[in-house]
Amino acid sequence: MSFWTPELLSPAGSLEKLKVSVLYGADAVYLGGQKFGLRQASDNFTYEELAEGVEFAHSRGSLVYVVLNSFLHDKDLAELPEFLNLLSELKVDAVIVSDLGVISTIKKHSNLVIHLSTQASCLNVESAKLWQQMGAQRIVLGREVTIKEAAKIKKATGLEIEMFVHGSMCMAFSGNCVISNYTQGRDSNRGGCAHSCRFEYSIDFDGKSEEAKKAYFMSSKDLEGIRLLPEFIDAKIDSLKVEGRNKSHHYAGTISKVYGDALRYYREHGNFLSTDMLLWEEELRKVSHRDYSTGSLDSYAGEDTIYNQREHDDNEFVVSGIVLEASKDQHLLVDVKSAFLPGDILEVMPFKGPTTKLRVDFLKTLSGVDLVKSKPGSVVKIPFLPGAEKFNLIRKAVRV
Amino acid sequence: MKLVTYIESEADLDQFLKAKKPGLDYELILGCDALSRYSKTTIDELLTLVNLAVKDNLPVVLEWDALYQEERFQKAKMIIDHLPLHDFKAIRVQDPGAVHYIRTQFPWMKMQVILENGNHNLEGLKKWQEYLGEQCERLILSNELSKEMLKDYAGELKTPIEIQGFGRILLFYSPRLLLSPLEKEEMKKTYIEASGSSEESPHTGFPLIENQHGTFMFNVKDLSLLDHLKEIEEMKIHHVRVDLRFDHGFENYLNSMIDLFSGEIAEISPEVKKLHPRPLIKGFYNINKTDVLFTKLKNKRTQRQDQNYVGEIVDVERDQQLALLIKTEAFKEGVASSVFMITPEGKEKTLTLPWVKLSTGEEIKSAGKNDLVLIPYINGVTVKTQVYTKART
Numbered sequence: 001m002s003f004w005t006p007e008l009l010s011p012a013g014s015l016e017k018l019k020v021s022v023l024y025g026a027d028a029v030y031l032g033g034q035k036f037g038l039r040q041a042s043d044n045f046t047y048e049e050l051a052e053g054v055e056f057a058h059s060r061g062s063l064v065y066v067v068l069n070s071f072l073h074d075k076d077l078a079e080l081p082e083f084l085n086l087l088s089e090l091k092v093d094a095v096i097v098s099d100l101g102v103i104s105t106i107k108k109h110s111n112l113v114i115h116l117s118t119q120a121s122c123l124n125v126e127s128a129k130l131w132q133q134m135g136a137q138r139i140v141l142g143r144e145v146t147i148k149e150a151a152k153i154k155k156a157t158g159l160e161i162e163m164f165v166h167g168s169m170c171m172a173f174s175g176n177c178v179i180s181n182y183t184q185g186r187d188s189n190r191g192g193c194a195h196s197c198r199f200e201y202s203i204d205f206d207g208k209s210e211e212a213k214k215a216y217f218m219s220s221k222d223l224e225g226i227r228l229l230p231e232f233i234d235a236k237i238d239s240l241k242v243e244g245r246n247k248s249h250h251y252a253g254t255i256s257k258v259y260g261d262a263l264r265y266y267r268e269h270g271n272f273l274s275t276d277m278l279l280w281e282e283e284l285r286k287v288s289h290r291d292y293s294t295g296s297l298d299s300y301a302g303e304d305t306i307y308n309q310r311e312h313d314d315n316e317f318v319v320s321g322i323v324l325e326a327s328k329d330q331h332l333l334v335d336v337k338s339a340f341l342p343g344d345i346l347e348v349m350p351f352k353g354p355t356t357k358l359r360v361d362f363l364k365t366l367s368g369v370d371l372v373k374s375k376p377g378s379v380v381k382i383p384f385l386p387g388a389e390k391f392n393l394i395r396k397a398v399r400v
Numbered sequence: 401m402k403l404v405t406y407i408e409s410e411a412d413l414d415q416f417l418k419a420k421k422p423g424l425d426y427e428l429i430l431g432c433d434a435l436s437r438y439s440k441t442t443i444d445e446l447l448t449l450v451n452l453a454v455k456d457n458l459p460v461v462l463e464w465d466a467l468y469q470e471e472r473f474q475k476a477k478m479i480i481d482h483l484p485l486h487d488f489k490a491i492r493v494q495d496p497g498a499v500h501y502i503r504t505q506f507p508w509m510k511m512q513v514i515l516e517n518g519n520h521n522l523e524g525l526k527k528w529q530e531y532l533g534e535q536c537e538r539l540i541l542s543n544e545l546s547k548e549m550l551k552d553y554a555g556e557l558k559t560p561i562e563i564q565g566f567g568r569i570l571l572f573y574s575p576r577l578l579l580s581p582l583e584k585e586e587m588k589k590t591y592i593e594a595s596g597s598s599e600e601s602p603h604t605g606f607p608l609i610e611n612q613h614g615t616f617m618f619n620v621k622d623l624s625l626l627d628h629l630k631e632i633e634e635m636k637i638h639h640v641r642v643d644l645r646f647d648h649g650f651e652n653y654l655n656s657m658i659d660l661f662s663g664e665i666a667e668i669s670p671e672v673k674k675l676h677p678r679p680l681i682k683g684f685y686n687i688n689k690t691d692v693l694f695t696k697l698k699n700k701r702t703q704r705q706d707q708n709y710v711g712e713i714v715d716v717e718r719d720q721q722l723a724l725l726i727k728t729e730a731f732k733e734g735v736a737s738s739v740f741m742i743t744p745e746g747k748e749k750t751l752t753l754p755w756v757k758l759s760t761g762e763e764i765k766s767a768g769k770n771d772l773v774l775i776p777y778i779n780g781v782t783v784k785t786q787v788y789t790k791a792r793t
Contacts, residue, residue, distance in 0.1 A: 015727075048706040048728065052769075071518030073688075074549070101524025120496075124473035127497030134531070142469070144575050149470035173467055175517055176573040181544065182619045182683075183571075183603050187690035189518060197572070201596040203582055203608070217578045217596075218617075300469070303581045324714070324725065324772050325759060333759055333772060335714055335725075366759055366774060367720045377783040379715035379723050379772070381759075390770070 003270040005263040006232055006240045009065070009162065010256045013245035015049040016322075016391075017252045019056055023351045023391050024253040025260020028063035029053075030096060032245065033083060036068040036076065047086055054090045063093040068106075069117035071099050071175070071189040081109040088112060096140065098175060103135055113137050115162065119175045119189070124149075125156040132157055140241065143169055144296050147228065151235035160238040165225035166255055166284075167243025169295055169305075171197050171218045198311055219307040224292035226280055229262060229272060231298070247288070249337070250319035253349060253393045254287045261352075286317040286395070316397060320346055323392040324379060331381040332388055333366070336374045340396055348385055349393045358385045358394070401633050402427055403661040404562060404641040407460075408441050412650055413452060419655050421662040427639075428453070429492065431463035434479050437573070437613055438645065439463070440591060443479065450487045460487070465494040465514055466613045467573070473497055485509055490537055503535060512538040512562070520545060522556055529559050538562050538639060543569065543623055546688045551635040560639060566626055566657070567643025568607065569619035569683060579610040605678070607646070624680035626660060626668055647677050702744045702784045710739060713785040714772070721774040722781060723759075730789050731756075731767040739775070740791045744784045748791070751778045 010026035012018035021029050031053065032044045045053060050066075057064045066087055070076065080102065087095065088110045095112050097103050098119035106112055116136040122128055123142045131139060138160035141150055147163070154161045170177065177188055179196040186192030198219045202212035223243070225232070232240060242255050258280045265274050284292070293305045321334035340346060342363045347355040363371045364381040374380045402425040407413050413428075420426065430453070431439035432446040441449070453460040462483065468476050473495075480501070485491065490510035493499050494517070502511055513536055519525060520542060528539065540562045541553065554561055579592045591611045597604035607618040625632065625640070632640060642657050644650045652675040659665045673680065684690075704712070710730045715723035730736070735756045741749040757763050757774040767773050 046704055046706050048709065049704070071520055073520045073691075074522055074552075076691075077521045077523055099518055099521070099524055100527045101519075101521035104523050104527045121467060122496070124468060124470040124495070124497040126473065126500040127495060130496045130500040134527075145469050146471075152470055171574045171576060171578070172572050173575060176467070177571065178544070179571045179617070181690050182569065183601055184693075185690055186693050187544075190691055192690065192693065196598075196601060199598040199600040201598045201606075203579065203594050203596050205579075205583065205592070205594045207595075212597075213582045215582055217582060218572070218574070220576075296469075301576050303577070305576065306578065306581065327760065330760075365717050365720075366715060366723055367717055369717075 001270075002267050004233070005266050006237050007063075008256065008259050008263055009239050009241045011167075011242055011245040011247065011252060012053065013044075013247065013252070015045060015053050017245075017249055018053045019391055020249050020253045020322075020393070021256045022057050022060050022062045024256040024349075025264070025351070026062055026242075026256045027260075028065060028093070028239070029057060030065040030067055030241075030245070032067045036070050036072065036080065036083065036102075050086070050092075051090055054092060058091075065094045065096050065115060066092050067096045067117070068102055069096050069098040069119045070191060071119075071187075072102055073190075076190070077101055077105060080105050084110045084112065094138065097136075100134060107135055115140060115160075117174075118142055118164065121173045121175050123173075125153050128153045128157045128159055132159055138162055138238065140164075142174055143223070144173060144300070146299060147231045147235050147237065147297050150237055154236060154238075161236075162239035162241055163232070163237050163297075164223055164243055164295075165228075165232070165240035165259065166223055167247075168290070169220040169223050169243075171220045200310065216308045216310065217306060219290075219309070219311075220295075220301075221293040221305050221307045222290045223295045223297070224284060224289075225294060225297055226259065226262060226277075226284065228294060228297050229259075229266065233266065248319060249322055250317075250393055250395060251287045254283055257349065257351070258283045286315070288313065288315050317347075317395045318398050320394045320396045321374075321380075323348075323388055323390055323394065326388045326390060326392075327384065329384055331364075331384050334374075334380055334382055334394060336376050336378050336380055338376055338396070340374050341372070342370075344396060346382075346394050346396050348388050349395065350387055351389070351392070356385060356387065358383065358388075401425065401629055401661055402639045403657065404429065404639055405657070406431070406463075406643060406645050407449060408439065408645060409445065410448065410452065413449060415650060415654060417456070419658050421658055421664065424658055424662045426661070427459045427461060427489075429461050429463050429641075430488075431465075432479075433612065435462075435464045435466060435476060437466050437616065438609060438611070440611075447484070450484060454487050459489050461512060462488040462491045464491060464498050467495050467575070468497070469575070477501060492540065499532070503532070507535060509535070510537040511535055512540060514540045516540060516542045516564075518542065520549070522553055525553060525557060529557055532559075540641075544684050544688055544690075547628075547631070547635070547685055549688075550632075550637060554636040561637055562639035562641055563625070563632070563637060564623055565629070565632075565640035565642050566624050566653075567622060567641070567649075568646055569621070569623050570616060571606070571619050572617040573614065574616075575614040577610055578615040579608060621679045621681040622676065623683050625682060625685055628682075628685065629660065648675075652676070701742055701746050702786065704786055705788075708740075708788040708790045710736075710787040710789055713741070713781060713783055713787065716781060716783060717777065719777055721757075721777050724773050724775050724787055726767050726769060726771045726773060729769055731773075732769075734766050735764070736789050740788045741778075741781055741785050742788075743780065743782055745782075747780055749778055749781060749785075750791070751776065751781075
């Protein structure tokens with residue numbers, strides 16, 4: 001017997017990250033083309049990459065959604081129909097949209113399935129009904145909505161409902177922040193967000209600047225919803241989204257693997273009473289993150305969801321590299337992401353199951369020269385590990 | 401030109417009525433703290449204001465512009481249901497949920513729909529117009545639209561449009577209470593005003609408000625298009641909103657605004673302008689170029705172009721070889737005799753390929769997608785160099 005679980009929807013900031021997300025357990029991925037999305041700084045996908053990504057995902061049973069969720073200006077919109085034709089040819093599974101002009105253009109030029117982006121800040125039943133009339137088949141709810149409210153929206157509309165389960169959070173109602181537009185000349189709602197909400201501010205309450213209080217008052221903690229998976233399932237939420245197209249391969253792989261493993265466990269057992277729950281939570285702490293909170297998933301986000309710290313890096317683990325080639329009984333070729341040394345103990349993350357330790361007994365260049373240290377942005381040979389495969393992530397503990 | 405402005409109290413209303421001139425075309429927005437983003441007016445005070453307005457036959461519009469999650473939306477609906485909606489000439493709404501609720505529950509009530517959040521294309525505006533039909537008496541457009549776009553839209557849309565002519569520019573709206581955690585316990589109140597500055601930003605003194613709806617941050621400079629009223633009118637935009645709710649706006653500006661909109665003066669005097677506590681800007685009225693910096697956010701040279709693409713250099717061993725990760729089927733039928741490369745710095749190189757090898761050293765004649773192959777070293781090539789079969793045209 002298999003129990004129902006929501007779809008796990010992971011970010012794909014690049015073709016390589018798409019492969020990582022899919023191989024590590026994502027049921028679906030979302031990605032952006034070179035235009036029309038909200039991550040101008042991401043690699044994003046060329047047409048050929050998109051074609052390869054769709055083929056790769058579909059051949060492994062995963063779906064592909066393409067973001068078109070900028071608030072487009074007229075000149076951007078004029079370029080959209082051509083891209084829609086390409087997406088239709090590639091048979092992408094849906095497009096994620098926040099602007100009514102974009103929805104209208106999609107409906108005129110294609111039969112693509114429309115998901116309403118969280119950027120549209122759909123927060124209540126009445127709003128969902130309006131967007132349903134406009135043509136949305138799925139609503140990605142605003143991150144301010146609780147799971148209980150999401151259940152009501154689903155029941156009242158019959159729409160597919162998607163909610164964020166993990167990742168960075170905007171403090172503002174999505175689409176309701178234009179700080180970058182006015183202070184940096186970059187349209188945050190067309191992909192130019194400068195993350196001014198992560199800055200430290202002096203807050204002056206009474207005009208006496210010497211008494212101003214310094215705080216990262218607009219910086220939100222990250223979302224972590226693994227403990228609330230039973231509530232998502234009870235509420236019949238259709239899709240659980242992981243934020244992070246700009247984030248690392250390590251992030252894409254680890255989060256997909258952890259939530260994928262947890263949901264797989266539920267499908268088999270009908271519960272989350274796994275001794276691995278603590279392990280899953282521990283794994284989520286191994287990727288780069290701010291302090292976690294459950295945001296507004298169980299109740300409206302309060303004071304305890306404010307991060308109020310400078311952005312800093314105190315990761316327990318860093319990704320050492322990605323396996324490019326596994327030559328049986330000979331070596332692994334690793335695309336190095338951060339330095340490691342001969343003698344180091346690394347962890348290889350298989351696509352399923354627990355990590356395996358690997359001692360770096362040798363570290364060589366491709367031509368076989370011994371190295372004293374690997375260099376990020378190079379490819380090295382290290383010992384072969386049975387079970388290791390192309391695209392496996394390799395990481396190293398940096399803090400215990 | 402119609403002056404659209406806010407009335408927050410009986411004193412405001414009294415002052416307005418005393419100041420207004422014959423021939424002034426105006427409309428008054430009334431809100432309350434439960435429904436409007438920044439209003440301090442209680443529901444009782446709102447009811448008093450509405451009664452006064454009805455008595456004097458004043459054109460008043462109810463504002464419902466706060467955003468609500470489902471639970472809070474239910475409470476807002478209850479308030480709406482119990483207000484004397486017939487006493488208002490229209491309701492102005494922003495949340496699409498509010499739009500849908502009024503459309504379905506109060507189809508007789510005229511709506512002014514706030515489309516200030518995005519809605520930067522004619523296609524979408526026309527779609528809103530079509531959906532809302534006759535019930536919609538006005539579309540309130542974003543202050544990110546340039547005059548060129550506004551002119552175009554005013555000419556194309558049947559529904560009259562309104563723009564902001566004067567007031568604060570909202571930058572950020574969060575449902576979370578972000579200021580009260582910083583207040584001393586004994587100082588805690590339901591409406592907090594403050595200002596914020598960051599050393600990481602060249603701008604100082606962002607006005608901040610926290611109230612029951614959350615936290616709002618405004619730009620350090622306020623919007624004023626008052627010097628362009630004639631031009632705006634010529635565009636066929638006949639509704640301009642002036643927000644005098646903050647910074648003693650009523651005290652300092654009301655008379656001048658009324659004179660300006662009545663046509664008694666051509667512009668606000670420099671003395672009055674000086675009373676405003678922050679610089680005034682035109683925002684994006686002249687031009688909106690907030691997408692031009694996007695090209696600088698990433699190195700285009702390290703991004704692949706699909707035409708003739710082979711792959712990317714992932715390792716360089718000086719004087720030995722380059723490792724090429726093949727990302728297409730370009731070498732499937734046979735490796736090329738030479739390749740063209742573009743480095744991240746933009747240097748262009750052509751490299752003859754007398755041999756191509758696997759990582760094991762075995763020479764190969766063809767290679768597939770995702771294969772890692774070794775090719776001869778060439779000076780000046782670094783990791784992330786993009787490799788093509790031919791020079792790009």
